[in-house]
Amino acid sequence: MTSAPAYCPHCGTVLVERQREGRSRRFCPECEWVVYRNPDPAAGVLVVRDDPPSVLLVKRSSPPATGAWSLPAGYLEWDEPAPQGAVRELREETGLSVDAEDISLLATRLRPGANGGYTLVVVYVTSADAVSGTLAAGSDAAAVRYFESTELESTTLEPDYRAVFEEAIETVAGPDDQGAGGSPS
Ligand SMILES: [Zn+2]
Numbered sequence: 001m002t003s004a005p006a007y008c009p010h011c012g013t014v015l016v017e018r019q020r021e022g023r024s025r026r027f028c029p030e031c032e033w034v035v036y037r038n039p040d041p042a043a044g045v046l047v048v049r050d051d052p053p054s055v056l057l058v059k060r061s062s063p064p065a066t067g068a069w070s071l072p073a074g075y076l077e078w079d080e081p082a083p084q085g086a087v088r089e090l091r092e093e094t095g096l097s098v099d100a101e102d103i104s105l106l107a108t109r110l111r112p113g114a115n116g117g118y119t120l121v122v123v124y125v126t127s128a129d130a131v132s133g134t135l136a137a138g139s140d141a142a143a144v145r146y147f148e149s150t151e152l153e154s155t156t157l158e159p160d161y162r163a164v165f166e167e168a169i170e171t172v173a174g175p176d177d178q179g180a181g182g183s184p185s
Contacts, residue, residue: 003116039120043086044073046168049128053173058141070158102130
């Protein structure tokens with residue numbers, strides 16, 4: 001969903017703000033249509049390997065966060081389940097294939113997007129052992145490579161994702177003892 005519409009898509013009347021379910025929502029005074037805004041769903045897969053413990057990231061070549069490293073991910077098609085979309089995006093951006101049955105839910109992120117909307121990113125994780133194909137940067141990726149935990153702090157990452165990447169690495173490496181007693185990164 002992008003920015004809230006100014007006119008009713010059904011009758012063209014100028015929308016007004018109304019309180020509905022405790023939130024201010026746009027409302028058509030003519031046909032009583034209510035604008036419910038929702039985040040756009042996206043999904044991606046973090047591939048982790050254990051020798052050395054590291055996570056596969058792609059360098060973004062399109063907004064948001066162009067030039068930053070992040071997970072291979074993208075928007076779901078309207079009728080596409082999240083695991084299938086995540087697997088498709090992994091293949092398109094990295095050349096790697098994995099069965100949707102071999103990925104596990106790791107985290108979600110709500111990211112501000114263009115046009116004043118939000119994107120809900122569903123993040124899966126899988127082992128490099130479950131993956132096949134030849135690693136190569138594809139669409140929407142300027143580069144692709146594995147990162148160890150110690151490299152993440154000196155790398156430009158998409159904001160708000162570092163803890164997710166660390167968490168992915170921990171699924172094969174166990175918690176990093178550098179972080180013991182510290183605040184979550
Ligand atoms: Zn209307």
